[in-house]
Amino acid sequence: MNRNIAIYPGSFDPITIGHMDIIQRASRLYRRVVVAVLRNPDKRSCFTAEERVDMIERCCANLMNVEAVAFDGLTVDLARAQGATVMLRGLRAAGDFEAERTLAQLNQRLAPELETVLLIGRPEHSAISSSAARELASYGQSLQGIVPDEVVKQVLAHFHPASHS
Numbered sequence: 001m002n003r004n005i006a007i008y009p010g011s012f013d014p015i016t017i018g019h020m021d022i023i024q025r026a027s028r029l030y031r032r033v034v035v036a037v038l039r040n041p042d043k044r045s046c047f048t049a050e051e052r053v054d055m056i057e058r059c060c061a062n063l064m065n066v067e068a069v070a071f072d073g074l075t076v077d078l079a080r081a082q083g084a085t086v087m088l089r090g091l092r093a094a095g096d097f098e099a100e101r102t103l104a105q106l107n108q109r110l111a112p113e114l115e116t117v118l119l120i121g122r123p124e125h126s127a128i129s130s131s132a133a134r135e136l137a138s139y140g141q142s143l144q145g146i147v148p149d150e151v152v153k154q155v156l157a158h159f160h161p162a163s164h165s
């Protein structure tokens with residue numbers, strides 16, 4: 001295993017099985033993985049940062065080298081504060097590439113010492129995203145195989161409190 005600390009930033013609103021796959025693979029590659037949840041006061045999130053951190057912690061309870069934190073501001077500042085030398089992002093499909101290249105190059109300017117590492121998602125996860133999970137949940141559809149089992153009920157309950165109490 002690589003001795004580096006990796007930071008995996010995102011909105012995770014909510015965490016999906018695609019995110020989980022990246023986290024599990026990263027936990028085998030790096031000494032420590034910090035899942036960094038952007039508080040994002042401008043972009044209205046569905047779940048609070050505390051709820052998102054709590055969901056990630058429940059899903060990662062058996063991954064001893066993974067932790068979740070909420071943050072504001074620049075990801076590179078959190079990376080420095082955590083002693084991370086790697087910033088991880090997942091790439092689901094070709095359409096993700098331009099946005100990830102821009103993000104990686106901006107972060108390169110801000111923190112040349114931090115390397116962005118892109119992990120390729122599994123093909124069966126290519127259509128899975130937090131926004132797809134929110135949309136399916138809003139229509140009361142099953143979230144099995146979209147978000148981790150540990151959080152299915154909580155995500156559905158957010159949209160349909162009476163049916164999932």
Ligand code: PNS
Pocket residue numbers: 009010011012038073074075076103106107
């Ligand atoms: O899951 P997302 O929404 O694609 O994650 C995007 C995220 C959180 C990684 C990105 O917006 C981010 O890093 N925001 C924090 C501010 C920042 O560092 N911006 C990049 C350089 S200007």
